[in-house]
Amino acid sequence: MTRTRGLRRHARRMRRAGLQPMIVINSDDQLPDVIAVVLGRALWRYRSELAPFTLALILLITAVTLHVTHPGWWVAILIGTALSAWLLALAGHRVGLTLRAERLYAATVAFAAGGWLAAATALGVLYRPLPQLLFFATFVLGIPWWLHRRRRARVRVERQLAAWPDISQAIGLTGSRVQSAIVDLWGWRARVALARGQTIQDVTAKIPALESALGTYRGAVRVYPTTDDRANRCELRVLDIDPHADAIPWPGPSVTTITEPLDLGPFEDAAPAHVLILRRHLLIGGATGSGKSGGINVLIGNLSACRDVVIWAVDLKRGMELRPWASCIDRLATTPEQARALLRDAVAILEARADHLAATGRRVWEPSPKMPALIIIIDEYAELSDEAPEATGYTDSIARRGRAVAVQLIAATQRPTQKAMGKGAVRSQMDVRIAFRVRERRDVDLILGQGMLNAGWQAHSLDAPGKFLLSAPEHDVPRRARAFLLTDDMVRETANRHALSRPQLDEISRRAVEEAATLAATAHATENPREPEPATAQPEPKETPEATLWAMLKAAPPEGIPVPHLMNATGKSRRWVYYQLNGHATAGRAVQISRGRWRASDHTDHSP
Numbered sequence: 001m002t003r004t005r006g007l008r009r010h011a012r013r014m015r016r017a018g019l020q021p022m023i024v025i026n027s028d029d030q031l032p033d034v035i036a037v038v039l040g041r042a043l044w045r046y047r048s049e050l051a052p053f054t055l056a057l058i059l060l061i062t063a064v065t066l067h068v069t070h071p072g073w074w075v076a077i078l079i080g081t082a083l084s085a086w087l088l089a090l091a092g093h094r095v096g097l098t099l100r101a102e103r104l105y106a107a108t109v110a111f112a113a114g115g116w117l118a119a120a121t122a123l124g125v126l127y128r129p130l131p132q133l134l135f136f137a138t139f140v141l142g143i144p145w146w147l148h149r150r151r152r153a154r155v156r157v158e159r160q161l162a163a164w165p166d167i168s169q170a171i172g173l174t175g176s177r178v179q180s181a182i183v184d185l186w187g188w189r190a191r192v193a194l195a196r197g198q199t200i201q202d203v204t205a206k207i208p209a210l211e212s213a214l215g216t217y218r219g220a221v222r223v224y225p226t227t228d229d230r231a232n233r234c235e236l237r238v239l240d241i242d243p244h245a246d247a248i249p250w251p252g253p254s255v256t257t258i259t260e261p262l263d264l265g266p267f268e269d270a271a272p273a274h275v276l277i278l279r280r281h282l283l284i285g286g287a288t289g290s291g292k293s294g295g296i297n298v299l300i301g302n303l304s305a306c307r308d309v310v311i312w313a314v315d316l317k318r319g320m321e322l323r324p325w326a327s328c329i330d331r332l333a334t335t336p337e338q339a340r341a342l343l344r345d346a347v348a349i350l351e352a353r354a355d356h357l358a359a360t361g362r363r364v365w366e367p368s369p370k371m372p373a374l375i376i377i378i379d380e381y382a383e384l385s386d387e388a389p390e391a392t393g394y395t396d397s398i399a400r401r402g403r404a405v406a407v408q409l410i411a412a413t414q415r416p417t418q419k420a421m422g423k424g425a426v427r428s429q430m431d432v433r434i435a436f437r438v439r440e441r442r443d444v445d446l447i448l449g450q451g452m453l454n455a456g457w458q459a460h461s462l463d464a465p466g467k468f469l470l471s472a473p474e475h476d477v478p479r480r481a482r483a484f485l486l487t488d489d490m491v492r493e494t495a496n497r498h499a500l501s502r503p504q505l506d507e508i509s510r511r512a513v514e515e516a517a518t519l520a521a522t523a524h525a526t527e528n529p530r531e532p533e534p535a536t537a538q539p540e541p542k543e544t545p546e547a548t549l550w551a552m553l554k555a556a557p558p559e560g561i562p563v564p565h566l567m568n569a570t571g572k573s574r575r576w577v578y579y580q581l582n583g584h585a586t587a588g589r590a591v592q593i594s595r596g597r598w599r600a601s602d603h604t605d606h607s608p
């Protein structure tokens with residue numbers, strides 16, 4: 001025994017000297033003892049991979065014991081098995097089984113293991129086909145275990161952390177300790193306690209050595225101060241996968257309210273690019289094909305899940321980009337006239353809200369499902385300036401005065417030159433800037449602001465679609481991020497899911513829109529006594545709700561008009577709208593095109 005301890009000490013000394021320990025055995029040495037040590041270490045090191053065999057062995061021993069001592073316990077085992085499988089399936093997330101597949105797997109294993117144990121307790125382990133069953137089940141149920149990505153990642157991290165004393169010594173950070181570590185989707189992060197006199201700068205200087213010692217790719221290790229800012233602690237971020245190597249599928253909405261920051265996609269170190277957009281205007285710029293529309297999809301995907309936001313949009317490319325979201329967009333303008341009317345109404349809302357705030361002695365509009373924020377998305381802003389230049393006066397007002405009343409702009413454009421952005425203050429009022437790849441270096445300053453290129457915001461060097469730089473009050477250093485990517489199916493599915501839960505504009509805003517439309521109609525009638533008012537998305541304000549609904553059904557595009565639009569235009573409840581729609585459908589006057597979308601039937605020429 002003393003000899004073995006001596007051998008171990010010797011091996012440790014050699015390892016410290018940088019040599020591989022070599023075990024020398026002569027004929028009269030204590031061979032079984034050394035083999036036991038090596039075997040024990042291997043069993044311990046590979047304990048995770050061996051877990052299915054360990055479980056099978058435990059079952060076997062337990063079954064043999066119980067069959068001899070308490071064969072009648074099989075009923076209790078069976079009840080316990082059913083109960084634990086059921087609990088794992090239903091409440092497994094409480095013990096860290098976050099995915100449904102993981103919970104189902106755990107429940108299946110519990111059920112199979114418990115069922116076998118009950119049978120073997122009653123009948124004996126040699127009762128056929130119990131031995132064969134145990135053998136095959138170990139392998140079949142072992143496969144998902146061996147292939148499970150998170151388990152493998154955890155084991156890899158555990159091994160790297162176990163080697164930390166050696167690693168820290170090899171790179172000159174002797175005495176530092178890993179206090180805790182978390183494995184996530186992209187790799188792992190650990191809190192490191194530094195030895196006396198070591199600083200975070202010492203660790204940063206050792207990053208290349210650390211990457212080599214951990215066997216990662218170059219650029220995979222980041223070092224940050226800890227949140228408590230202690231000088232003798234740091235956070236180590238180790239990436240297994242480069243988060244920007246491939247397109248990153250959108251995981252779904254990250255918010256349900258605009259009062260929380262939403263997640264646009266990960267930065268290079270996998271930290272989420274969270275940005276708050278409440279009471280802020282957004283400018284999105286980038287060359288064609290750089291991913292602007294993808295970025296807008298992420299924004300709308302999140303906003304569509306917020307019950308305290310009404311989305312309006314202007315898409316003068318005939319609605320090509322934004323139409324897939326139509327069921328979640330309360331009002332979509334696809335022609336210059338509609339855009340003009342939409343922005344005019346937005347200014348009317350802004351003013352009505354400002355009056356309301358002044359009258360009630362409040363400073364800002366707090367969005368809620370009953371008093372939602374209004375977000376106006378303008379895709380390709382330059383087209384608006386070109387085709388409806390007078391409408392940019394409205395965007396100017398919104399940009400300057402919209403924040404407090406939560407009437408906000410999200411404008412996207414390739415190059416936000418002064419000409420493209422109209423003459424007003426829109427560009428200078430943008431609080432959050434998102435720069436996708438630009439073609440020319442000088443475009444960086446156009447999107448992000450004067451001097452940003454020289455300050456290191458190199459948007460011209462972004463090398464893949466969807467990559468962007470984010471400038472916002474909480475993001476003041478240039479860090480590359482990559483937007484999530486929504487496939488067409490994801491857009492369709494998300495829009496369908498949220499279409500029915502979209503909020504309506506509040507009473508104050510609705511009344512402001514009606515008044516603005518009446519004023520515009522009166523002004524138009526005065527200027528052009530014979531011509532009718534050009535068609536806009538809004539119906540005649542004086543019509544009855546029934547007539548408004550019918551007019552909108554008749555004017556609906558082939559894909560139908562969303563129910564929230566009908567609710568908004570008529571000012572009636574969902575129940576009322578559906579009651580009317582059912583009446584029209586029964587009479588053969590209206591048809592449901594898809595979920596929540598209706599139009600007048602093709603064969604009808606009679607009004608109700």
Ligand SMILES: Nc1ncnc2c1ncn2[C@@H]1O[C@H](COP(=O)(O)OP(=O)(O)OP(=O)(O)O)[C@@H](O)[C@H]1O
Pocket residue numbers: 246247248286287288289290291292293294295414465466467482483484485
């Ligand atoms: N986040 C992303 N991750 C990976 N690929 C992306 C991402 N966003 C966009 N792409 C790819 O780049 C292509 C162009 O993207 P997108 O249409 O969003 O660019 P754009 O800047 O809006 O272009 P345009 O100004 O011509 O409309 C898309 O078809 C898609 O394949």
